[in-house]
Amino acid sequence: MLKFENVSKVYGDGFQAVKSVNFEIQKGEFLVLIGPSGSGKTTTMKMINRMEPHTSGTISIDGKDNNSYNASELRRSIGYVIQQIGLFPHYTIEKNIAIVPQLKGWNSKRIKARVNELLDLVGLDPKIYATRYPKELSGGQQQRVGIARALASNPDIILMDEPFSALDPITRDQLQGELISLHKKLNKTIVFVTHDMDEALKMGDRIAIMKDGKLLQLDTPEKLLHEPAHGFVEEFIGKHRIIQNPELMPVTDIMSETVVTSLPQRSPEKALTLIRQRKITSLIVVDDENKLLGIVSAYDLIKKLDDIQTIDEIMLSDELFLLNSATAKDAIIMMDESPYGMIPVVDAQKKIVGLVTRGSLLSAMSSQWTETEEGK
Incomplete structure (x- = not known):
């Protein structure tokens, strides 16, 4: 589905943000990118839809180099959810969700049906919320709208850049659970950036741990916990996390x-x-x-x-x-x-x-x- 081959990102001042990373993401996989600030995790994710163009190497989507796509079309075909949500305050919720389908030329009847379907999917009654404005919604409700908007054109890939980090712990935990359920239901390929190891262990099918632009280990949560391949990985996870966190203990x-x-x-x-x-x-x-x-x-x-x-x-x-x-x-x-x-x-x-x-x-x-x- 997604493949990185010797991908690097170097900025104009010579700073190398990502250093020759290699990995693959399977169709329908939930991959979490995590690491400390400056590790290159967000840059790596943004290179997928070319919000950050990579300097060298190849990023392919279904075997096709992402540089061969029209940049605007590529971004419209990939869902994107960010921490700040980015809803247009002067648009209704319905209009916010409809943006990409409109750009793709969908007719109004199809867009209306899709908006209603997605609001139902994220737990917001379209009869109540479709005509409201972002300021009338709580932070958790706005983030649900952000997820609905990312799904609007039914993309195969969704990029999520620390989408829940600004929310209170209760709302965050609830939305994490809802996203896991949505992923199982829709089978989308999700690339999720976070700085929270507990969130990564809870959400990811696999987790990629990065530091200083390098990919140190990419494995399942279980393997990361029991077989850390690098001293930093063990330190970053925490030696006793599986014992301390009942979310990771199977019933x-x-x-x-x-x-x-x-x-x-x-x-x-x-x-x-x-x-x-x-x-x-x-x-x-x-x-x-x-x-x-x-x-x-x-x-x-x-x-x-x-x-x-x-x-x-x-x-x-x-x-x-x-x-x-x-x-x-x-x-x-x-x-x-x-x-x-x-x-x-x-x-x-x-x-x-x-x-x-x-x-x-x-x-x-x-x-x-x-x-x-x-x-x-």
């Missing part, structure tokens, strides 16, 4: 794989016997294919013992569960909503693979903390 690492389950037709008497035998407080209810149906507690069984024939009559529905792709952070957040102090973990077919309890969650986090302290 499969903290769940118990021993789950006591029952079919929904079991009588309350037999269910209570099973609970006592296994020394547990609740049963996970599943169907014949081991797919999650709900949870029933010993307390509710005792309370309703004479009123029900089968446990499915009083089981709590399956609304609370985690996919096996979730993280410890997801479990921490959801645990507050769990009435029984436990959360089933399921696979993509909703089959039970494990169980997270308050005890197992606290034990895992405590163990990680102990390891961190001992390693100091």
Whole structure:
């Protein structure tokens, strides 16, 4: 999709901002460029759409040299989101999103439909927000509009230059999650610049770490954490970041794989016997294919013992569960909503693979903390 071959950028005063970098970005990949100030990360990204022309080497898009494109057409074909958002204050939200489609010659009916579609996609009701002006929106809402505008002409590539760095932590975390969901849904190729390592580890399929214009390492978050290829990379990431950040701890690492389950037709008497035998407080209810149906507690069984024939009559529905792709952070957040102090973990077919309890969650986090302290 995107390929850098011996690409360098030298400014007129002789300063070499980017030094012979080589890497490829696959179609649909979310690549994060990160490094300290002056590392060359933003310059590298801007060379893709020629906002910064490269001095030497080749940047190709789908096998075609980006220097062979008309510069204006190239930029219109690549989405671009910046920290300052850059909405035109005298344009309505609808007009701001419609800019590139208009330049591409789309008719008004098609543009209107696209604007409404994108506002819905980024969580803004077009009936409410299309006719508003940027000053009437919060910073998070404006950034959503910025993302919608970048998607307006349905580009294959989107460049994002520290888009969330000016937002408050809560809004930033929310938009990060929404962008991850959008990426999975739309399968766009995203090149994302940030100075925040936590953000990089959360967002990127792969992360490119730069320093002084050089690309030091480009790998998955997991490989960067466990196999840093350079002393600066290890220092920049932080040796204990995976321990300190529950966003990076898979829920499969903290769940118990021993789950006591029952079919929904079991009588309350037999269910209570099973609970006592296994020394547990609740049963996970599943169907014949081991797919999650709900949870029933010993307390509710005792309370309703004479009123029900089968446990499915009083089981709590399956609304609370985690996919096996979730993280410890997801479990921490959801645990507050769990009435029984436990959360089933399921696979993509909703089959039970494990169980997270308050005890197992606290034990895992405590163990990680102990390891961190001992390693100091």
